[in-house]
Amino acid sequence: MENKSLIQSIRDFFCTCPLLKDGAIHVDYLGVLPTEYSIDGVPAKKEVKAYIDGSALCQYVFTFGSVEKYGSDVETNIENSGFYENFVGWLKEKSLKKELPSLGCGREALSIEAESEGYVIDARENMARYQIQCRLLYFEKGVKEIT
Numbered sequence: 848m849e850n851k852s853l854i855q856s857i858r859d860f861f862c863t864c865p866l867l868k869d870g871a872i873h874v875d876y877l878g879v880l881p882t883e884y885s886i887d888g889v890p891a892k893k894e895v896k897a898y899i900d901g902s903a904l905c906q907y908v909f910t911f912g913s914v915e916k917y918g919s920d921v922e923t924n925i926e927n928s929g930f931y932e933n934f935v936g937w938l939k940e941k942s943l944k945k946e947l948p949s950l951g952c953g954r955e956a957l958s959i960e961a962e963s964e965g966y967v968i969d970a971r972e973n974m975a976r977y978q979i980q981c982r983l984l985y986f987e988k989g990v991k992e993i994t
Contacts, residue, residue, distance in 0.1 A: 850951035853907045857983060858886055860941075860948035860959070861911070866933055870913070877912055881974060884913045889980065901989020908962075912978030917970055931965020931979055938981065953988040960984075 851859070854874055861872055861884070870882035877885035891908035898904075911934070915927045938959050941947060947956035962980045969976040 853983065854886055854888060856948040856950050864937055866930065866937055877914055877976065879914060879974065881914050881916050886911055903987050905985050905987050907983040910978045910980050912976055914974055914976055916973065917975035918973050927977055928965060931977060935961040950985060955986045957984045957986060
């Protein structure tokens with residue numbers, strides 16, 4: 848099995864989410880029109896725990912964001928918040944069922960979770976960017992030394 852980048856594995860996994868509207872899922876880019884999504888890496892320590900054989904418990908921290916309609920209409924804003932509540936639930940369900948991203952040789956996904964609730968990070972006249980911070984926890988095999 849070929850190794851993909853972690854962000855590609857996460858993107859492929861998110862493409863299976865039935866909650867996402869027909870919007871594009873970008874990486875490190877988010878347009879200005881609803882509804883588009885973006886997965887953006889966040890600076891964080893990779894290794895959570897190192898083992899003597901060189902393997903490690905690792906994490907990949909990222910945000911998942913979207914551009915949504917926004918404004919004084921309470922129902923629209925409630926719908927946006929509801930989407931992120933449901934998305935957090937979807938991640939939780941997938942982790943419980945062990946239906947996780949495929950990471951390729953030498954890496955195994957253990958869980959994927961939201962570390963925050965959805966929130967507005969940038970609001971304009973009639974559009975807003977919402978996001979949540981997430982974390983993929985995975986095991987990475989060590990490289991065996993040849994002696």
